[in-house]
Amino acid sequence: MKTKFAILILLSVIIISCKSEPYKVNSSQDSDVESISISDTLSLKLIDNKKWVANAETHEGITKMDSIISAFKTDNRSDYKTLGKNLSKQTGYIIKHCSMKGEPHDQLHVVLIPMLDEISILREEDSVEKRKLALDNLEQLISAYFKYFKV
Template sequence: MKKILLYFTVLTLLISCKNTSEKKVETKATSTIEETVHTSENDKVELDNGNLWEANDDTTIGINKMKTRLRSFSETENTSAYLTLKEGLEADFTELFQKCTMKGEAHNQLHNYLLPMIDLFEGLESSEIATCKKNFNGLKTHLDSYSSFFK
C-alpha cells in the first residue's frame, strides 16, 4: 500500500511538471497507469554537453538531507530499523519532488536521476538483512553520484 501511495505521489508530482512524453508505470497492485511524464531517450542521466546541470537549492538541500539520513543510520543489523529509514527517506523524496521548480532538460535529467531510487527504497523493507544492506549501499552510492551530474 505504501508503495502505491509513493508511486501515486511521484506520478502526481511528475504530472504537475507539465512535460509531454508518455510512459507506462507499473504499480505493485499490477495495474498500469498511463500518465504524462518526461523521460530522456534512455532514462539515464546525461550531462549537459559534458557539463553539470544547474540544480535549484531546494533539490540540493533535499539530496543532502537524504545523504545525512543515511550517514547517521547505525542499526545495520535490524530490519525494522531499515523500514523506519525507508519511511524517512520516502518523506524526504516526496518533499524534494514537491519543491521541484527546475525547468527544461535539467529538470528532465533530475527526474531521470531520482526515479531509480524508488526501487532501492523498496529493498529497505525486506525481511532479509542482506537485501536491506544491498539497497542501503545502492542508495548511498546513488546519492553520492549526485554531484557527478548536478551543481
C-alpha cells in the same frame, strides 16, 4: 503488489507536481554527451562536461538524505524501515518543492525515480540482504546526483 501500487502513485505525483515543460534543443549547438548507466533503461548525461543546475530545495533534500544515511551507517543502526521513512520525507520534500524544468528536470528524474524504488525496498522488504543492497544502490544514486548536479 502494495509496493508497485505505491511506486505508481509516487511516479504520478512526481509527474503532476513537477510542472515539467518540453525541452527544446538548439540543433546548431555542438554538445558533448557523457553518459552513465543508472539502471537498465535510464542514462544520466552531462552536456559540455557541465553539471545540471538543480533548484535549492532539491539539493537540500538530497544533501539531507546523504546525511541521514551517513548517520545510519556511522551509528551502526539496523532499523531500515525507519531509515526508509526518514528518506521518504526528504523525497517528498523534493517532489513538493520541484521547480525544475526542461532537460535538467528530466535528468533529475533519472536519479530520483530509482531512489524512490530503493527507498521502498528499505521500508517494505523483510530481507536484510535486500535492504543492504538497496542502501548501497541508494548511496550510488546519491553519489551520481552530486557528480551530475549543482545548485
